[in-house]
Amino acid sequence: MQGLLSMLKHQQALDFMCGNGRIKLILQLQNDRSLFVACLANQLLVHILHFLTSSNVTDGSDVVTSSESSLRPDCVSVSSEIMSAVVEALSSEEHPKVLQGLRLLSLVVAQCGEPIRSTLWKDVLVPLEVLVNRGSESLIHTLITVLEAAVRTPLLSQLEYKVEELLEAMLSDGNRKDCFQCAALIVKLEKCPEVVKRKATDIILLPLQCVSTQPQAKKEINVVLKEQLSQKASCISLLMQSLSSLAQLAHTKYFCGDASIQSITSSVVLLLRMCSGHCPSSLLHINSFTHLIGCCKVQRCGLDTLGALSVYEENLDLSKDIFALLLDYLQRPDSHATVLKKTFQAMKKWIVFSVLPDLQQFISRDLFPVLEKRMCDVRWEVRDSTLEFITQLTAAFNGNSDFTEALHSSGMVSVLLSSLADAEGYVRASAVAAVGQAVLVSNSTLLEEALVQMMAILSQDTEGFPRRAVVQAFTSWLKGSHLLTALESSLSSVLSLGGNDFDWEVKMHTLELAEVLMEKTLTCCPYAVQDFGSSEDTRFTQALMKFKDFGLFELLFNSLFDCDRPVCERACALLVKLRTLTAESADLDHSALVLNVCGNRWGDEVQKRYLKASACVTNGVTGSDEGTDCSLHCTRGISLPKILQILDLDDMQRMLTLSSDHVVNSPRSLMEDILSAAQQSEENIVDCY
Structure with a gap:
């Protein structure tokens, strides 16, 4: 099947496939027990139809027609055979056949042009209407996929193809149990008639409204909802569909339906309170209340939705209630770790977008004490989530002196520093990130304390995540210009330790640090110009000497011959950039830039190329290694520009971009x-x- 797909780029292959009953054979393979074969059969059939369409001369218009007159006579029978098989499959009583027919239909509608698309749609319209009205729950996703494909085509704009009508039929009048699932799928469609999307949005809101309020809705829908909400599994499923759909719709014009933003937000808040065991006496009669207590799934979805609602100014009056709710969730000892993580995410969004007048007081008086307690949680996931939240909060309030003062006066900085010694590697990594962010908004005293512990982690920690985080912290510090001088004494150690780490990601982050260092140091040198003057050359030479003292060149050349290809690629790219800069400089001091090539892992390759080049010049030999014995010759010092010249970086870069697939x-x-x-x-x- 894969071979046939490859062959079908050619007309001769198409002629071969369309003869002697081979189309019938492919149609049979649609129902093969192997999912792979069945999918390939569908792809092959679509490819044939697409080939038949594209091989015909068209006028370039996208007008829908229902005629096959534009197809060549020999193509009509083939396309008719395939399309008849689709109609037959959709009319079948066998579920697998119907499913395969719908899958093929969605592919044809999405990938084939006219007249195939409109002709097939017209033929399948009757059995498609039957399937939509039958309301088979197992076919909902596939039917929506078919209609989604149709929505993206000109079929939607022509009434006789009934695309909008079929979408509305999927939603029905709310009497079917699957209408909520249909609505959840329809609201996700990028292109959809506004009337249908608004109707789907209203249906999506009903489960939430029915649990948290007494909606003025259709009596029939309430009957259906009452039945489903009284059963635990369907109740949780419906509310999750409702909440997750609302979270996705939060930033669209279809969000509210017929409800107000404030009423939706109030419903979400009330639902989250019910999940934690609090319920107004007026709603205690609702059967679903007992299903919701402690339900993590609904809590997670509800918190996601609440976070998405933070952008609306209409919710300003609800801010105090929302912060109280989120703080209650953080304080509850029985809160699940994943629920706490979602609470932190929602809290961060509300803090960032909130205009609460006493926000700083809330953070220092109410929030920080809770965070400090959570940092002592026995679950490492909770400690990790707490540190991530503190990092995000600190970044969000960068430049806010009140927040920085609260961070230090509350004792949170001490908590962060102590977390660098946490027993769990993931937590140590998050602690490094949190301390790193705190340093960016704090004073040099914290930097001094942090450096000691971070260098210990980089040199001694047995897990990769904390070591990666340390190098990333140095990179973020280096990007802040005010910390460049303070970091100079540590950079050579970081580059050496990071470059020799056994974790390839640590090495990659170290190369990123090296690149930032190069950019920061060279910003004071006008190295981008073509003609350097003597003073500019001197400054450029001094910058390169600084790199040499940091051990940056040693890092780049070691990485160039690393066993991990991504590391080599990054190092090679940086060396190519460096080669360009040195080539543009007219009068570099080569004697000040001599590197020792002996006794390291990259030196052998450099010496071999250097001695070979020297032999070629001396003996006039080209392309020969005769007389070149690296064991008998050891050129200890070679200048940086010379090394960059003799290394064939362009060829190395070309080879490194190739994956192993170019061999096998x-x-x-x-x-x-x-x-x-x-x-x-x-x-x-x-x-x-």
């Missing part, structure tokens, strides 16, 4: 790799297939 690329090699990783067990051989 076959299904067999993939299977061999998977089986090797799976240790050749019989069970895994089946899994690989």
